[in-house]
Amino acid sequence: MKCWQAADLVIQLSSSSKTKPDVLDFGTVFTDHMLTIEWSVTEGWQAPLIKPFGNLSLHPACSSLHYGIQLFEGLKAYRGDDNRLRLFRPMLNMNRMANSAKRACLPAFDQSELLECIRRLVEIDQDWVPYSGSASLYIRPTFISTEPSLGVKKPTRALLYVILSPAGSYFNNDSEAISLWADPKYTRAWKGGTGDCKMGGNYGCALFAQYEAVDYGCQQVLWLYGEDQQITEAGTMNIFLHWINEDGEEEVATPPLDGIILPGITRQSILELTRKWGEFKVTERYLTMDQLCSALKQQRVKEMFGSGTACMICPIGHILYQGENLHIPHQDKNSHLTSQIAKELTDIQYGRTSSDWTYLV
């Protein structure tokens, strides 16, 4: 594979720096620079370029706009108490991005070289990483087809780019547990599809259901799957159940990576972390609405939470299901498990604990 090297990076600095606002809605403000790398089937990868943030000029037939040949990643840069900047397990993002690219018929790239280019971009815009233990700089690698023709075919041109956005917390009101709407009428992902990749189509098709959830007074969709109404994901998060299982064992469970579940990096980290603790059983297993309802009746549920890069860990307070508002036990951010996980993860992210999950900028 002929790919670019970070050593070929061309840097065009912006002549001015934008003002950095205080209060931020997620993903609305961007830094001064962006990284772009162009590819064509005839010329291969061009040298990576860091340049002033600005609009893309795209052919109107571009197949990323017609056929959803597009994918993205999401990771964050954290400013520690020591003022150093850290990424959290970024090679897992690079690896997942490469898997998504394969599924989308976009070209392969060198994951380490891309990470080094991203590191340089964050370094250049380092003043944009918030001086805060609860905020961070969100990094959005994006990879789109720029094929300028209408046949449904493998792209002959593509653009990989990375933009940066300073981020507070994803949900406006993250101190409280969120409410979910569970209805089998919409499906997020299905066997033989792309639910295990971060391709755009997974999100666009979910939006309509999201607003139906809001109409029902809930914040997110609890995505169900199949005849037995398996619990799969919540909104754009992986989902965890902390309970006493059918065999009377304390268990933290999340659905297995069977093709319809996004292999979340926070998900993987929570599994690895809690397994290391060895305090309870940690399982990747199917969980159905029937099992959840039985466990709620028998008071075997300790808590449920979503996980993701944007929100990290998010307790679930209610599930509206078949006309009934199921109350999920939770103690906000003070619950033992969610607060212990959140503390261990943020201690690593902000450099209070040394860890090989840390990647220094």
Add this chain to the structure above:
Amino acid sequence: MKCWQAADLVIQLSSSSKTKPDVLDFGTVFTDHMLTIEWSVTEGWQAPLIKPFGNLSLHPACSSLHYGIQLFEGLKAYRGDDNRLRLFRPMLNMNRMANSAKRACLPAFDQSELLECIRRLVEIDQDWVPYSGSASLYIRPTFISTEPSLGVKKPTRALLYVILSPAGSYFNNDSEAISLWADPKYTRAWKGGTGDCKMGGNYGCALFAQYEAVDYGCQQVLWLYGEDQQITEAGTMNIFLHWINEDGEEEVATPPLDGIILPGITRQSILELTRKWGEFKVTERYLTMDQLCSALKQQRVKEMFGSGTACMICPIGHILYQGENLHIPHQDKNSHLTSQIAKELTDIQYGRTSSDWTYLV
């Protein structure tokens, strides 16, 4: 609904006209002008604009590029022997586009006003409609979110645009029957998804399977669904089976619009046309691979074909299924049924038969 009117159309003519090439790959060459109509939640729809064809300037966070909030349509303008230009049932496209927009959380628009704007665009670029009874001008309405932020949410900005591309036939070698690869490992669409809308994500997630079909020496994927391996679509076409059914009746059958099938306009027209003939049973029904294999063994299959705007009607010659290359009877374009359907449709499209399916430009 406050929407634009075609009467508000602003026209900026190109100062030059591009050369019109002879041999064309589908969707690679575009005409001199395009139609663009901008929307924002604060200002509503802007006046429609016809302007010289050119690139779009898009914010790199634009949610059509990240979350597949995008949809399209496809229809054609035909030049008749009388030199008049005709569209074929264009209000069906406008209606389907409105349905897709609702599903994608994009704003509603007035379908008749959009059609009138498209008519004006075709009129302006009328010299681009081929002087040929087998070619046409392909019309591609596109509707994308231009929301410039990264939250997964309803767009606050959008762009509806239309581009035109002179088209020969979709497949390079359309005189021969195509081959299909049938394997349940990939699924095109699923209940609770967007398979009945023309949203980009339906196509991007299908591309990988398409190239696996090519690796197996086939041209397109025959999309199967569910445990019973229902036959749903072929590549980007609806599918028809002409056979003697289980009850010994001659039947033309196509899968019903149950949410996973695109409501094709050629599909609908073939159903209406053959029902009017009254020569055999015409049915929207489930068809499984088992039923097809039995019928092939018992020599009850007369032919199979795909239908779509790009290809119109396309005979199927072989299906590679479970390691076996199933031969499907066909007589190329001379078979009774496919040639009769093709003749009746093209007679309407090119104005040799008068029909209320015709819309004059």
